[in-house]
Amino acid sequence: xxxxxxxxxxxxxxxxxxxxxxxxxxxxxxxxxxxxxxxxxxxxxxxxxxxxxxxxxxxxxxxxxxxxxxxxxxxxxxxxxxxxxxxxxxxxxxxxxxxxxxxxxxxxxxxxxxxxxxxxxxxxxxxxxxxxxxxxxxxxxxxxxxxxxxxxxxxxxxxxxxxxxxxxxxxxxxxxxxxxxxxxxxxxxxxxxxxxxxxxxxxxxxxxxxxxxxxxxxxxxxxxxxxxxxxxxxxxxxxxxxxxxxxxxxxxxxxxxxxxxxxxxxxxxxxxxxxxxxxxxxxxxxxxxxxxxxxxxxxxxxxxxxxxxxxxxxxxxxxxxxxxxxxxxxxxxxxxxxxxxxxxxxxxxxxxxxxxxxxxxxxxxxxxxxxxxxxxxxxxxxxxxxxxxxxxxxxxxxxxxxxxxxxxxxxxxxxxxxxxxxxxxxx
Amino acid sequence: xxxxxxxxxxxxxxxxxxxxxxxxxxxxxxxxxxxxxxxxxxxxxxxxxxxxxxxxxxxxxxxxxxxxxxxxxxxxxxxxxxxxxxxxxxxxxxxxxxxxxxxxxxxxxxxxxxxxxxxxxxxxxxxxxxxxxxxxxxxxxxxxxxxxxxxxxxxxxxxxxxxxxxxxxxxxxxxxxxxxxxxxxxxxxxxxxxxxxxxxxxxxxxxxxxxxxxxxxxxxxxxxxxxxxxxxxxxxxxxxxxxxxxxxxxxxxxxxxxxxxxxxxxxxxxxxxxxxxxxxxxxxxxxxxxxxxxxxxxxxxxxxxxxxxxxxxxxxxxxxxxxxxxxxxxxxxxxxxxxxxxxxxxxxxxxxxxxxxxxxxxxxxxxxxxxxxxxxxxxxxxxxxxxxxxxxxxxxxxxxxxxxxxxxxxxxxxxxxxxxxxxxxxxxxxxxx
Numbered sequence: 001x002x003x004x005x006x007x008x009x010x011x012x013x014x015x016x017x018x019x020x021x022x023x024x025x026x027x028x029x030x031x032x033x034x035x036x037x038x039x040x041x042x043x044x045x046x047x048x049x050x051x052x053x054x055x056x057x058x059x060x061x062x063x064x065x066x067x068x069x070x071x072x073x074x075x076x077x078x079x080x081x082x083x084x085x086x087x088x089x090x091x092x093x094x095x096x097x098x099x100x101x102x103x104x105x106x107x108x109x110x111x112x113x114x115x116x117x118x119x120x121x122x123x124x125x126x127x128x129x130x131x132x133x134x135x136x137x138x139x140x141x142x143x144x145x146x147x148x149x150x151x152x153x154x155x156x157x158x159x160x161x162x163x164x165x166x167x168x169x170x171x172x173x174x175x176x177x178x179x180x181x182x183x184x185x186x187x188x189x190x191x192x193x194x195x196x197x198x199x200x201x202x203x204x205x206x207x208x209x210x211x212x213x214x215x216x217x218x219x220x221x222x223x224x225x226x227x228x229x230x231x232x233x234x235x236x237x238x239x240x241x242x243x244x245x246x247x248x249x250x251x252x253x254x255x256x257x258x259x260x261x262x263x264x265x266x267x268x269x270x271x272x273x274x275x276x277x278x279x280x281x282x283x284x285x286x287x288x289x290x291x292x293x294x295x296x297x298x299x300x301x302x303x304x305x306x307x308x309x310x311x312x313x314x315x316x317x318x319x320x321x322x323x324x325x326x327x328x329x330x331x332x333x334x335x336x337x338x339x340x341x342x343x344x345x346x347x348x349x350x351x352x353x354x355x356x357x358x359x360x361x362x363x364x365x366x367x368x369x370x371x372x373x374x375x376x377x378x379x380x381x382x383x384x385x386x387x388x389x390x391x392x393x394x395x396x397x398x399x400x401x402x403x404x405x406x407x408x409x410x411x412x413x414x415x416x417x418x419x420x421x422x423x424x425x426x427x
Numbered sequence: 428x429x430x431x432x433x434x435x436x437x438x439x440x441x442x443x444x445x446x447x448x449x450x451x452x453x454x455x456x457x458x459x460x461x462x463x464x465x466x467x468x469x470x471x472x473x474x475x476x477x478x479x480x481x482x483x484x485x486x487x488x489x490x491x492x493x494x495x496x497x498x499x500x501x502x503x504x505x506x507x508x509x510x511x512x513x514x515x516x517x518x519x520x521x522x523x524x525x526x527x528x529x530x531x532x533x534x535x536x537x538x539x540x541x542x543x544x545x546x547x548x549x550x551x552x553x554x555x556x557x558x559x560x561x562x563x564x565x566x567x568x569x570x571x572x573x574x575x576x577x578x579x580x581x582x583x584x585x586x587x588x589x590x591x592x593x594x595x596x597x598x599x600x601x602x603x604x605x606x607x608x609x610x611x612x613x614x615x616x617x618x619x620x621x622x623x624x625x626x627x628x629x630x631x632x633x634x635x636x637x638x639x640x641x642x643x644x645x646x647x648x649x650x651x652x653x654x655x656x657x658x659x660x661x662x663x664x665x666x667x668x669x670x671x672x673x674x675x676x677x678x679x680x681x682x683x684x685x686x687x688x689x690x691x692x693x694x695x696x697x698x699x700x701x702x703x704x705x706x707x708x709x710x711x712x713x714x715x716x717x718x719x720x721x722x723x724x725x726x727x728x729x730x731x732x733x734x735x736x737x738x739x740x741x742x743x744x745x746x747x748x749x750x751x752x753x754x755x756x757x758x759x760x761x762x763x764x765x766x767x768x769x770x771x772x773x774x775x776x777x778x779x780x781x782x783x784x785x786x787x788x789x790x791x792x793x794x795x796x797x798x799x800x801x802x803x804x805x806x807x808x809x810x811x812x813x814x815x816x817x818x819x820x821x822x823x824x825x826x827x828x829x830x831x832x833x834x835x836x837x838x839x840x841x842x843x844x845x846x847x848x849x850x851x852x853x854x855x856x857x858x859x860x
Contacts, residue, residue, distance in 0.1 A: 359501020
């Protein structure tokens with residue numbers, strides 16, 4: 001029970017590739033009563049034009065508004081009557097889905113998933129209703145300092161020629177111009193079985209789960225599916241740029257500062273992840289938390305994060321501070337960046353973080369959701385299904401020099417983007 | 428949820444233990460029977476601030492060492508201050524939970540409250556409040572509960588009023604700590620991969636030596652009955668209108684609470700115990716407010732609480748519609764549950780949803796341990812064990828009875844968030860200084 005035999009690996013994950021390309025991964029867990037599903041199809045915002053920004057997201061949000069087999073009410077009754085849940089949403093690269101149900105209801109969940117992915121009809125009235133909901137949501141976000149700081153940060157870190165420049169949600173300008181035909185065309189072209197992954201974890205027999213997926217999705221074909229999109233090359237930030245967004249009536253400013261970070265495929269990803277932990281995660285949010293929150297008392301939250309992912313996601317520092325303290329908070333963070341890019345971390349830092357990375361694994365794998373996310377990661381980033389079994393060795397092999405090299409490769413204390421959103425800056 | 432055992436140490440500490448061997452993890456909780464409901468004017472927010480100070484170190488675990496130790500062992504830890512309690516937990520790999528046990532025993536009595544740390548935490552807490560103030564819903568919620576409770580401590584936010592955060596002293600905080608942090612005012616819970624006998628022995632070693640304290644009578648002022656509807660308007664910069672309608676509701680031990688929970692499931696969709704929620708697109712109010720394009724979402728909130736709290740509805744008004752329109756449509760739906768029975772199908776659905784959500788929200792040991800401590804605080808852990816059975820016992824007639832008893836205009840507070848026209852919002856590049 002407490003041994004490595006329960007860690008998800010090739011010995012207990014059933015991996016089946018269907019004839020049409022769908023990869024099905026199942027992990028049996030009879031300790032729980034529920035089952036969760038998670039996965040993705042190759043249909044993110046990377047496939048939409050900037051003028052129609054938000055198309056992938058609006059397509060995904062429209063799926064559950066009506067299919068050839070069920071109307072809005074029938075779809076949601078099928079789920080809610082049994083206490084099940086299913087969400088589909090677009091990211092930059094893929095459109096992802098997540099669902100959960102009591103284990104006996106897995107067939108209902110997969111049946112609905114297949115129906116909404118394959119047979120959506122985009123009823124005009126439902127799409128208009130959704131459009132209004134999206135626009136009200138975007139207007140609200142325009143007043144949200146965290147959202148505005150993040151948007152300004154990304155718009156300045158990535159040029160307009162790069163898909164990461166744009167929000168997957170679209171904008172107040174683009175959403176009104178997306179038509180039902182745009183949504184239909186997007187779904188017809190991009191939704192398909194090739195590169196689709198589905199993970200199932202819970203109180204179900206692996207073979208039964210595979211059979212359910214095969215029955216509902218095994219005959220899906222889409223010859224139109226284009227080749228996987230390739231990201232354009234992008235240059236690291238060369239000088240510090242500071243962007244301010246004035247949001248009146250607010251009492252706190254949100255700050256995002258950062259650079260281009262590694263993708264999950266970079267060989268130094270794990271080293272970067274660990275040095276990021278030292279910088280702004282470990283304990284009460286690492287060195288940045290110690291300095292900005294604990295010592296100076298400037299912020300309620302202050303941390304750093306590294307996105308990884310399929311492309312050069314951001315490596316950023318985030319903080320919420322009193323408008324009067326913005327400059328001091330930024331300077332304190334820069335000082336920590338200077339230190340961590342010039343001096344190796346201490347022996348204690350690296351040993352503590354190795355212990356943290358390896359020791360934390362049982363907690364990540366406690367729930368069906370946690371297991372499903374780990375399996376999906378291994379598949380998406382082609383890490384191999386034995387990745388978790390090798391994880392401790394990979395972590396323990398890291399050296400202080402590896403960590404220094406990793407942060408020096410991405411971070412330069414004199415060249416980053418910093419975005420601040422809040423009330424008019426006090427001088 | 429079978430398998431819970433209850434123990435009481437000689438010093439009054441209540442201990443609940445439940446073995447669960449599905450994953451090599453243990454969650455350890457210490458809940459103190461003190462929360463924002465017990466705070467006096469001038470000291471609002473003190474429970475929450477003390478919670479922050481509990482992370483500032485003891486002589487054994489000096490500042491900065493605590494969090495490093497927990498992280499190093501691969502654990503999660505955190506704390507929460509509620510209206511009814513202040514609670515701390517560590518969830519750790521099973522073979523390392525001893526650190527959590529030692530740490531909580533130590534900081535129950537030895538937390539330092541260094542004056543400099545108090546001052547630095549003052550600005551952190553003010554910043555936490557300012558972060559909340561950036562959200563229109565915070566302002567609306569604060570005004571609605573202040574109007575709904577004139578006397579009872581539920582009238583102020585857990586974070587506290589700004590003026591109190593600016594003026595409370597180190598001695599106020601330390602006094603609150605000494606008066607409330609003691610074994611006979613605490614509930615300890617472990618759930619996970621351990622042997623009950625061994626665990627109880629270790630808990631007794633570490634906590635049995637802490638002397639019982641003198642427990643002061645908790646400060647609680649009952650809320651007098653409300654005589655007529657109350658209305659509050661909040662006007663602030665923003666772009667979106669919100670409506671909140673809050674009715675006085677029964678305490679969690681009351682059978683009426685479970686009847687209202689079923690009614691809430693019918694009106695706004697089910698809410699689980701913490702962990703899981705699902706969509707509410709087939710609920711009555713979603714159909715009446717969102718499908719009619721008056722609102723973009725609707726939520727219902729019914730918190731289990733020690734004293735009678737609130738059952739509230741919160742709607743985000745769709746751009747181009749008015750708050751008055753949403754309020755009228757909400758009232759029309761509430762009239763229906765006052766005048767007509769819900770259907771058997773609605774009742775069956777609410778029951779099945781409750782079973783599913785209960786399963787989702789109790790799969791992690793952290794959530795199980797929390798709910799055991801939570802229920803023990805206001806009654807007994809059996810409240811949690813009996814949760815599904817009590818929901819299943821609710822009848823169609825019960826639901827109508829509680830609708831008529833609680834959803835009366837005289838029993839409610841209506842709040843409007845009215846955005847004043849925002850200006851600014853532009854993005855500009857600043858020159859380097």
